Amino acid sequence: MGETRIGVFVCHCGTNIGAYVDVPQVVEYVRGLPNVVHAECNLFTCSEEGISAIKKAIAEYNLNRVVVASCTPRTHEPLFRAACEEAGLNKYLFEFVNIRDQCSWVHMREPEKATEKAKDLVRMGIAKASLLEPLEEVEVQVTPSALVIGGGVVGMNAALNLAEQGLEVQLVEKEKQLGGILLHVHKLFTTDEEASKLVGSLVQKVKNHSQIKTYLSTKVKSVSGFMGNFDATLDQNGKESNVKVGTIIVAIGAEELKPAGQYGYGKLPNVVTQLELEQRMKRGGLGGQNVVIINCVGARVPERTYCSGFCCMTAVKNATLIKQSSPEARVWVLHRDLMAYGVEFEDYYRKSMEQGVRFIRYGLEKPPEIMGDGKAEKVKVWHQLRGREVELPADMVVLTTPLVPRGDNEEISKMLKVPLSEQGFFLEAHLKLMPIEFATDGIYICGSARWPTDIAGGISQAYAAAAKAAIPMRTGYVKPEAITALVDEDICSGCGTCEPLCPFKAIELQARNGKKVSHVAEAVCKGCGTCGAACPSEAITMNHFRDVEILAQIEALFS
Ligand SMILES: Cc1cc2nc3c(=O)[nH]c(=O)nc-3n(C[C@H](O)[C@H](O)[C@H](O)COP(=O)(O)OP(=O)(O)OC[C@H]3O[C@@H](n4cnc5c(N)ncnc54)[C@H](O)[C@@H]3O)c2cc1C
Secondary structure (H helix, E strand, C coil): CCCCCEEEEEECCCHHHHCCCCHHHHHHHHHCCCCEEEEEEECCCCCHHHHHHHHHHHHHCCCCEEEEEECCHHHHHHHHHHHHHHCCCCHHHEEEEECHHHHHCCCCCCHHHHHHHHHHHHHHHHHHHHHCCCCCCCCEECCCEEEEECCEHHHHHHHHHHHHCCCEEEEECCCCCCEHHHHHCCEECCCCEEHHHHHHHHHHHHHHCCCEEEECCEEEEEEEEECCEEEEEEEECCEEEEEEECEEEECCCEEECCCCCHHHCCCCCCEEEHHHHHHHHHHCCCCCCEEEEECCCCCCECCECCCCCCHHHHHHHHHHHHHHHCCCCEEEEEECCCCCCHHHHHHHHHHHHHCCCEEEECCCCCCCEEECCCCCCEEEEEECCCCEEEEEECCEEEECCCEEECCHHHHHHHHHCCCECCCCCECCCECCCECCECCCCCEEECHHHCCCCCHHHHHHHHHHHHHHHHHHHHHCEECCCCCCEEECCCCCCCCCCHHHHCCCCCEEEEEECCEEEEEECCCCCCCCCHHHHHCCCCCEEECCCCHHHHHHHHHHHHC
């Protein structure tokens, strides 16, 4: 490639870096380093001005390596790489140095030391950049068909959205019917529309859509392959079939917690959960009754600290519906905090109070108590506002419980090699930057399988997941990152150490000229480096993180 010509761009990131690191001093310093032919600072290197400066400098100084010292590669690496590519430079000849998260932000009270550390970090980046090699990405064809697992309101919306774009969808539902939890729900907040109306119209649209093939009473037995080329085996009551798909959307929902043993649930016949109440209301009114609803049962407690979000509105909805159908009924909602967020929910809550529903706040230190013989007859609760205990007559006690992960989560997580959160829900790649994607390319997550959500939130996620999945399927191909592991088959001893270590199942032993060697599926490999670090024969090279590049960085640190 001839002479190495590096351009360095040091970003102020407004005051994020500039207020603590002496950016002009860093620029002055790097100008004297080997192979650096151009260095400048920018207020925001990611701005249009900053990007043009990079492209201009590549042409003007004939740069063949670019180093940007700024914020984080998580958000900005693609942007700077694209700038290099647009200026005709292979994007893998770009090196990112993070002088914000690990420098200015953590050394705000020591600006001089922060500046010295920034110089060290940039010097290391330049040393690595000097040795970078151009890499080429392989093109992988994408089958224009998606597998949607779960036929609840969210899975059906994702399927319809993809089908409307002309893409084929294989919709797999383990039950005999599409609809999920909503099949058992009476009416929906805040419109009080019948849940069956929404489900019915969605099921009709799914059934009538020529692009959607629905498999009822079916589970996905196994999945192999990678983004663009997944092979799934479906099991429909013992009958197996195979489908080839380009992408997978997980929408298997969650289930209502059954709070066995709490407040007499399971023992007292008139203590029920919200979903059981919904089913009774679906069958007909409750008559003039005294109903006590207890919120946050099994939620926001030490063993399950999260809030399901929508259950307060479910309690408000059902309390109001009882009052509407039997104005003589007396209904109390015992709550810890009432989550009536947004523009509609607060009004819905206010109207509920106007219609005579009584709300009483309780604390965890004095939870409500059920009194009665063989059935609940009264609920005793410490009324925080009145500062005394009150006894409420109860013909029925309704427990508002959170959504909890389905038992299937573990099995599907292992099958698709995607992670679960601490609570057992599916874990997205990044809460803010990749909220409906898994780290494994081509697999997406939406609805209450990801986190308890109401219908509106679930549908937004369904559309987002469908939109993301549609991009590679409509483009017809993807170009996975070229930063992958590379096996030297002559050196590989076929010991197999790497195979079980790979978190993405990208490596397998294959037969070559009478011996076994490791083979890396480039489209699956994420370049994490686990195999390279473990290989006893040093047969695995990590593209873009070769030993020489890392060693050069270390040497630069101590030089
Ligand atoms: C009592 C109660 C009342 C509610 N009331 C309201 C309301 O009024 N308004 C509102 O906005 N929200 C309400 N919700 C929340 C609402 O139910 C959820 O937002 C919605 O169900 C989420 O849809 P989903 O498709 O993600 O999940 P689900 O409805 O759980 O559907 C998931 C589907 O996946 C299927 N599945 C599971 N595992 C597999 C597998 N391994 N393979 C294939 N298929 C599988 C399930 O059988 C199911 O059909 C209520 C919830 C409860 C519990």
